[in-house]
Amino acid sequence: MRLLTHNMLQCHVKKCTDPALNFPLQLQDIELEQVETEENEDLLLNLINKVDYNALTTTAAQLGLVGLPNAIPKDPQADPAFMTRLHEVLLETNITQGKMACRGCGHVYTIKDGIPNMLLAEHEI
Amino acid sequence: MDSEPAPPLGKPQPVGLAAAPADAGRTEAEFVHEVYDQIAPHFSSTRYKAWPVVDQFLQGQASGSLGADVGCGNGKYMGVNPRLFLLGSDRSWGLLDITNRRGFEAMQADTLTLGYRPNRFDFALSIAVIHHLSTPERRCAAVREMVRILRPGGQLLVFVWALEQKGKRRFDQTQQDFMVPWVIPMNSVHNTLTASTTGETSNAQDAAEDSTAPVTSSTSQVFHRYYHLFREGELEQLVLNSDLASQVTVTEQGYDRDNWYVILTKREAEKSP
């Protein structure tokens, strides 16, 4: 599971609706793997408008991933170092094992062999 | 494919149900989720060709678009257009494992509640998924969930099996809920297990979900999957007769390879009064 996916996910337990708490999910006991992929400028420029950048930098720092500035540069296209680092963090950093815990309700979603399990029990839907 | 020989004696046929099963969640768990886990490698070995309408939809998305493939199966659509990036989800761990090994994003989730943040995706795919849901409310809820994750202006392509299909199978036109057999020939078990990692075999079982191999029950394994087969117009009506009518427009609709399909576009946000 790439960090992009983590940034797109929120806790979806029915009663867990506080946006200040149900996102981002807290990563725990994480094993990482870097997998090289081709950089796609169009994709990165599009994702800049979709990801929650604060959540991304916070998560990256927690995982010990350095090199992302605190704010998105004014002209990201003109900053190849930023684009490459964003690509590496969002699209090449894979979580192979671990957990994602919700700060709102405490629900823990597991990640096994690179696949997050977002299934809920019947009473949580 | 048009001139199918008569089915061999003893070949399992679809069984019509007088009505949709009473317990929707349990029926889908037993006759959809569990079956796909059991047939995952064989099913995957038969799923490698992109349908033309889906291919066209993917080629038509802007470079760099982010998509959700909801019910991604073995991920056969996730690499069709390498200028896009797709996040796949499915119920079946067996199929997700194949998708993941191909280097695609795979997430285990229910199509009714995905866990993605709202208004993120440029497009979404639902290919041969919501016909496995056993009530109109659940089929509509699945569409609603995908519309929720689309950005305004984003597009959703939905494919479902048609009752009126003219291919390999003929269905009793007076019913819409069926148990449809999936047959794994015993002699293919080993081959499909090895083929599943490459996703390529010479197996011809593709467009219509049917085993073409002449098999009998003594040499094969038979699994039954629940299907609701859609009538002409039903897919659009499902959307237009619900609260979704104010959220989406029907951009395209049609029939392709035994399926009805529709492309929905999420409306731009209404100005608050």
Ligand SMILES: [Zn+2]
């Ligand atoms: Zn929660």
